Amino acid sequence: MNPLKCDYCDKPAVVHEVTVKNGQKNEVHLCEEHAQEAGVALPSHQPLNQLLTQFVISQTSKGKAMAKKPCPTCGMTYRRFRQTGNLGCPDCYQAFEEQLAPLIQRAQNGADHHRGKTPRRAGASDDRQLQIRQLVRELDEAVADEQYERAAQLRDRLRGLDPQSPGSKAVAEPDNEPHLSES
Amino acid sequence: MEFAAHCPWLSDDGPDTDVVMSCRVRLARNLARFPFVGRADDAQRKELCNIARQVVLSGNLADGMIWVDLNHATARDRQLLVERHLISKNLAEADIPRAVAVSGDETLSVMVNEEDHLRMQLLAPGLRLVELVERINVVDDAIEAKVDYAFSPRWGYLTACPTNLGTGIRLSVMMHLPALKLTSEIDRVRRAAKDLHLAVRGYYGEGSESAGDFYQISNQVTLGSSEQDLLREFDQRVLPRIIEYEQHARRMLVDDNATLLDDRIHRALGTLRSARLLGAEEAMKLLSRLRLGVHLGRLPDLNITAINRLLLQVQPAHLQTYVAADLNSEQLREARATLMRQTLQ
Numbered sequence: 001m002n003p004l005k006c007d008y009c010d011k012p013a014v015v016h017e018v019t020v021k022n023g024q025k026n027e028v029h030l031c032e033e034h035a036q037e038a039g040v041a042l043p044s045h046q047p048l049n050q051l052l053t054q055f056v057i058s059q060t061s062k063g064k065a066m067a068k069k070p071c072p073t074c075g076m077t078y079r080r081f082r083q084t085g086n087l088g089c090p091d092c093y094q095a096f097e098e099q100l101a102p103l104i105q106r107a108q109n110g111a112d113h114h115r116g117k118t119p120r121r122a123g124a125s126d127d128r129q130l131q132i133r134q135l136v137r138e139l140d141e142a143v144a145d146e147q148y149e150r151a152a153q154l155r156d157r158l159r160g161l162d163p164q165s166p167g168s169k170a171v172a173e174p175d176n177e178p179h180l181s182e183s
Numbered sequence: 184m185e186f187a188a189h190c191p192w193l194s195d196d197g198p199d200t201d202v203v204m205s206c207r208v209r210l211a212r213n214l215a216r217f218p219f220v221g222r223a224d225d226a227q228r229k230e231l232c233n234i235a236r237q238v239v240l241s242g243n244l245a246d247g248m249i250w251v252d253l254n255h256a257t258a259r260d261r262q263l264l265v266e267r268h269l270i271s272k273n274l275a276e277a278d279i280p281r282a283v284a285v286s287g288d289e290t291l292s293v294m295v296n297e298e299d300h301l302r303m304q305l306l307a308p309g310l311r312l313v314e315l316v317e318r319i320n321v322v323d324d325a326i327e328a329k330v331d332y333a334f335s336p337r338w339g340y341l342t343a344c345p346t347n348l349g350t351g352i353r354l355s356v357m358m359h360l361p362a363l364k365l366t367s368e369i370d371r372v373r374r375a376a377k378d379l380h381l382a383v384r385g386y387y388g389e390g391s392e393s394a395g396d397f398y399q400i401s402n403q404v405t406l407g408s409s410e411q412d413l414l415r416e417f418d419q420r421v422l423p424r425i426i427e428y429e430q431h432a433r434r435m436l437v438d439d440n441a442t443l444l445d446d447r448i449h450r451a452l453g454t455l456r457s458a459r460l461l462g463a464e465e466a467m468k469l470l471s472r473l474r475l476g477v478h479l480g481r482l483p484d485l486n487i488t489a490i491n492r493l494l495l496q497v498q499p500a501h502l503q504t505y506v507a508a509d510l511n512s513e514q515l516r517e518a519r520a521t522l523m524r525q526t527l528q
Contacts, residue, residue, distance in 0.1 A: 074218045086298065086343040088222035090215060090333035093341055104338075104345045104406065109380050111407020114339025116350040119332050120324065134336045 006031035071095040190267050190306075190495060191290045192357070195487040197309020201478040202426045204357040204397065204491070207268070208315040209304040210323055211342045211351035215331040219343035220279070220296045228280040228296050234330065235295040239284040242325045247287025254280060259509075262500035268306060270294055291322065298343050299351075301326070310426075312354055312418045316410060339406060349406030354417050357386075358425065361396040361475040362432035365447070369398075372425060379421055380404050386467070395467030395494070400425070437479060448476035456527050460513075461520040466497040489526070496522060 004013045006029060013029035030038060070077045076088025078096050087093065093100065105112050135158045142151040192205030213219060214234070217227060236250055253261055253274065261275040269292040270283050281296040294302040303322055305315045333341040339349035347353070363369045376383045384399040402417050436444045451472035455461075474490045476482040495501055497519050503510050506518050 074222055076222060084221065086221045087219060087345070089218040090213060090335070090341040093335055093338055100345065104348060107346050108348065108406040109404045111349070111404065113337055114335075114349045114406060115412075116339060116352075116409040117320070117323075118336075118339075119327055119334050 004029045006034055008034045069095075191288060192268070192306055192308045193488055193491040193495065194308045195491070197307060197311055199426055200309040200487065202358055202360070202429045203310040203422070204359050205268075205306055205308050206310055206312050206315060206354075206356045207304055207306050208312060208319050209302060209353040209355070210319055211299040211340065211347045211353070212301040212303070212323070212326070213333040213341055213343070214300050215333045217300065217333075220298060220300060221343060225280055231300050232280050232282050232295050235282065235284070235293065235301060238326055238329045239293050242329065244284075244293075244322050244325055245286035245288070245291045248284050248291075249287070251283050251285065253277075253282055259500050259503060262498075263504065266495060266498040266500055271297055271302075273297060293322075293326075299347070310356065310418070310422065312356075312414060316352075316354070316414050320410075346403070347405055350408075350410050350413065352405060352410050352413060353401050354414060355399055355401035356422060358398050358400055358429070359396060359471065359474060360398055360425075360429050361471050362436055363429050364396045365436065365444075366432050368428070368432055372428065376400060376425075381417075381421065394464050395469075395471035397467070397471065433475070433479060444479070445481060448472050448481050452476075452482070452527065455523045458520045458523065460516040461497075461523060462516055463497055463499065463519065466519055466523065467494060470494050470497070485527075493523070493526060 004016065005011065006013045009031060011031035011033070014032050015028075015030040015035040017028040017030075018025065071088055071092045072095060073091035074088035076092050076095075078099050081087055081092070081096065087096075101112060135154055139151055139154040139158065142148075142154055194200075197203075197205075214231065217223060217231060220228065220231075223231070232252075240248055240250060251260075251264070253270070256264075261270070264270040264283065264285075265272055265275045267289065269285055269289065271294065274281055274283070274294050274297045277296070279296060281294075283295065284293040285291070290307060291303070291305050294304075303319060303326070305319050305322070307315055335341055340351040342348050342351055360369060360372065363372055373383050380403045382399075382401050382403050384401070386394045386397045386399070400422075402413055404413070408416070451469040455466070455469050455473070470490055470493055473482060473485060474487065474494075477485050477487055477490060496505060499510075499515055502515055502518050502522065505522065508514075510518055
């Protein structure tokens with residue numbers, strides 16, 4: 001059997017559309033090029049399973065790339081963490097933060113932030129600086145996500161920190177607030 | 184290895200000891216600039232032991248602190264520590280440099296190189312979590328004055344497993360719930376506990392079965408609430424309800440089913456007084472019935488401390504220490520039955 005030709009050229013048709021309207025049958029046959037021109041979704045020459053395999057592989061390879069990137073401090077991989085349940089070193093929390101955050105929230109009844117004791121020792125001032133930076137970042141994110149209640153809480157927490165610290169000063173300044181009041 | 188003649192939790196001297204045999208608070212801490220225990224090499228683990236030894240022994244944390252290098256302890260000594268709830272089974276069985284520091288009164292222990300670099304815990308009879316949280320905080324401060332803890336502003340105290348993250352605090356109670364077990368209400372407690380994000384474990388904590396109607400109940404969430412909020416929720420809201428539930432089930436047994444209750448209690452006593460072979464699990468189950476009987480005033484000649492002591496003595500390492508011999512499992516069963524007959528006549 002000869003393959004049907006395109007309605008517009010001699011190339012073999014790859015898209016066949018049959019519509020029946022008021023008892024009238026209407027057939028359209030298009031080649032790849034003309035189908036594309038007509039904006040018709042193309043059936044691929046590749047079998048579906050091949051397509052899917054590639055889809056799955058491309059997804060997992062993306063996932064793998066993420067998971068394969070080891071912690072720069074201890075060389076731990078995320079994949080290994082999923083196998084053992086234990087991280088390699090304190091820095092892993094930063095290295096895998098993106099993947100860990102949802103997992104931690106699930107394990108910790110939705111909590112995604114520490115509230116409680118903080119070390120009082122000398123290093124703590126560095127921690128406060130870090131805390132301020134972290135809070136500022138989170139505040140920006142909260143505002144960007146239009147989570148204004150959370151933003152207000154974060155701002156209160158920042159104000160609770162040393163007023164001399166640059167982070168809390170910056171946020172306390174009215175200039176930094178317009179996007180909060182704009183809503 | 185020398186120990187005080189008693190475990191702190193053997194005593195009946197504490198609030199709600201009829202239901203809460205003992206309580207415990209534990210903090211998980213890691214040192215900055217070291218890999219977690221699982222990823223550290225043995226040289227680093229040894230160094231962690233050395234640092235911990237120095238910090239713990241010089242820190243005035245408690246009177247008469249002793250240091251036990253678990254790599255040089257015998258298997259039976261390690262098992263003794265497990266049976267006294269001073270170290271975990273995992274730490275006893277691990278094959279890496281590890282240690283534990285124990286206070287003279289056995290209320291405080293600091294495990295080194297368990298899942299986290301430091302796991303410090305305080306034990307007390309009855310429900311005294313408020314006091315324990317206060318005390319462990321002091322211990323933590325004393326250690327923190329000498330080392331840098333791994334801490335992140337977002338995640339709090341960093342732990343090897345994210346399930347301990349944040350406060351690193353685990354509040355737990357060893358509950359004796361025989362009436363809820365007898366009335367088959369225990370599954371409702373389990374379900375309710377799950378809804379409240381509590382873990383219900385067996386006599387030796389993680390991975391262990393409940394023996395003799397003893398259940399270890401603890402908070403699972405460690406992040407997002409302060410230590411005080413977690414304590415308040417657990418100590419003032421959750422536990423009183425479970426205690427009341429057990430007490431209510433006990434009253435119902437006495438009021439509606441006194442004959443059945445006395446039958447169970449006296450059968451237990453009869454078996455313990457007559458058996459020639461006793462497994463540890465069976466002994467604990469029978470002792471649990473006696474404990475219930477004493478608390479309900481059905482066994483006026485026995486006291487709780489004696490039963491608590493037997494609960495400890497029926498454990499394999501204690502039994503072997505008591506008879507001063509290494510015993511196989513058949514010999515252990517015989518020694519256990521003999522101990523019961525001698526003690527309960």
